[in-house]
Amino acid sequence: LPTLFGVILVSLLLALGGMPTIREMGQQRIAWPRILHLGGVFFAAWLIVPGVPALIGFAPSPPDAPVIGYGAAPGPFDTVQFSEAYEMPEEVKAVQGELEDDITFSVYLTLPLIAEDKGVESIPLAILLHGFGYPDADAYQDWMKHLAAKGMAVALLQYPSDLRPDGYEDFEATDLGGESDFLQHTYRDVAIRAAIEHLNLMTMQAPRHAEVNAHLGDINVNPSDLWVGGHSLGAAYTFITLDDVLSRGWANHSLVVALEAPASRPAQASLQPNLTNLPEQTLVQIGVSRDDMSVGVCPGAFFQQMFPQLPTERNQLIEVQSDKYGFPRLIASHYLQADPAHD
Secondary structure, rough: OOOHHHHHHHHHHHHHHHHHHOOOOOOOOEOOOHHHHHHHHHHHHHHHHHHHHHHHOOOOOOOOOOOOOOOOOOOEEEEEEEEOOOOOOOHHHHOOOOOOOOOOOEEEHHHEEOOHHHHOOEEEEEEEOOOOOOOOHHHHHHHHHHHHOOOOOEEEEOOOOOOOOOOOOOOOEEEOOEEOOOHHHHHHHHHHHOOOOHHHHHHOOOOOOOHHHHHHOOOEEEEEEEEEEEOOHHHOOOOHHHHHHHOOOOOEEEEEEEEEEEEEEEEHHHHHOOOOOOOHHHHHHHEEOOOEEEEEEEEHHHHHHOOOOHHHEEEEEEEOOOOOOOOOOEEOOOOOOOOHHOO
């Protein structure tokens, strides 16, 4: 685009003023309009030159997308997705606001399509939580499909953001050390646990959801190998999820915890997770973005300290850098994990 602008500009300057000189024909003194004309031609050339290598085919180009792994298309399995609403607990219904009246809070389940001749008897479970005010399954399709295509049952749990308990308008929350005491935390805890129980009924209790049986056949969903994670506030509420699933005996073989751009977690004493039952095979990866203007990097650093029993190589705080000198700029913002940022 700058090259195109440069070509247009230099064409106009040459058409209107001819070749650039600093003096009018037959004059000895410098004509300032000619100086401006000459400067305009140089500016146009400055716009054009960087684009010349690309136009003649010598510019560097991105590498081809990998066939497998990060940056590749989801695979090796195709996937299917469906959802089912869960019953919102009455105490949560009582404080829900009107901003999410159009949302039917559900468990979205994405399953891999695995042929019978693969000899697969069970697949791991993944539980994903969305960010604050973003109960939109379409915003996390990349995430869900990539995990499911590797052979996992992936559940996105929708939880309410617009909650208005008594006194919330005048309540001054404290946000310190990666923790906050917002009144809404307590109610979302109840909602998330209800969604997890509904997921349990959908995937592991007889009779399973009809869609699960139709697509998995004799394959079981085995939560002994568990992936748990989320984005923003959903990452903070991963600790609620961990407290619930570990008490159920899930993740007793292996566990991956993925916290992406995490916000502060609940500070209430009743909402502190019991992490003493982490399996020996546990990997924690906390992703923070260099230019996150919403939550910053501090909650993630505090969350890393929640897993002191893990060796350093399995308790990773990963900072995603920005490329502010590229064209276009690639900014590591708070929304990298959501599909609209990818688009």
